[in-house]
Ligand SMILES: O=C(O)CCC(=O)C(=O)O
C-alpha cells in the first residue's frame with residue numbers, strides 16, 4: 553500500500569499542530585464503536601472519523617485558502633472537473649490507499665478513481681433536496697463531511713407518489729466521516745439533507761452549524777481541460 557504521509561507534509565507542512573484537537577473535540581480513542589447508524593442499504597458504507605482532526609482542519613484550510621466559497625459568502629457550491637486541486641487530489645489518493653474496500657474493487661481500480669468534486673457549503677438550517685446523482689457520473693460517490701454534523705436521509709427512489717416516509721433511513725454524518733454510495737445505494741436510493749437547525753437522533757438534539765461537504769465522483773467521459781464552476785444556488789446533481 554502506498555504511503556501518502558510524505559505527500560501530506562509537502563502539501564500542508566509538518567504536523568506539529570499548536571492546537572490540541574483532542575481536548576477540543578475528544579480523542580478518537582475515546583469514541584466507542586458506534587453501529588447505531590449502520591444500515592441495510594446495499595452499497596452504502598460509512599467510515600466514522602475517516603480523517604482525523606488535523607487532516608480535517610487542513611482540508612478546511614485549503615478550501616478557505618483557495619477561496620472556494622468566495623463572492624462575499626454567496627457561493628455555496630463549487631464544482632471541479634478534471635485534474636483535482638492538490639488537497640482534493642490528496643483526499644482522493646488517501647481514500648484509495650487507506651480505504652481500499654470503500655467501493656467495489658472495479659471502481660477503486662479506475663485511474664483516476666475520481667475526476668470530479670463538488671464542495672457544498674451549508675449554513676445552519678440549510679439542506680439539499682432529496683436526489684439521485686446524475687447518470688453522467690459513474691457509479692461510486694464518496695462524501696466527506698466537515699465542520700458540522702447533520703443527518704442525511706436516504707429513501708428508496710419512490711415508485712409511487714407521494715413517497716412513503718416510513719421507508720426513510722436517517723444517517724448521522726459527523727465531521728471527518730466518509731460516506732460511500734455505490735450500486736443500489738447510488739442508483740436506487742435518493743439522498744438528501746432536510747432543512748432544519750438541528751437534528752434529533754435517538755432522542756438527542758444535535759445542533760447544526762456551518763457544514764462543508766466534499767463529494768468525489770468520476771465522470772463517464774474524459775475531461776481534457778480542468779475547470780472550476782461556482783454557484784450561489786445549490787443544485788442537487
Ligand atoms: O453535502 C452532502 O453531504 C451531499 C452532497 C450531495 O449529495 C451532492 O452534492 O450531490
Ligand SMILES: [Fe+2]
Pocket residue numbers: 683684685743788789
Ligand atoms: Fe448527491
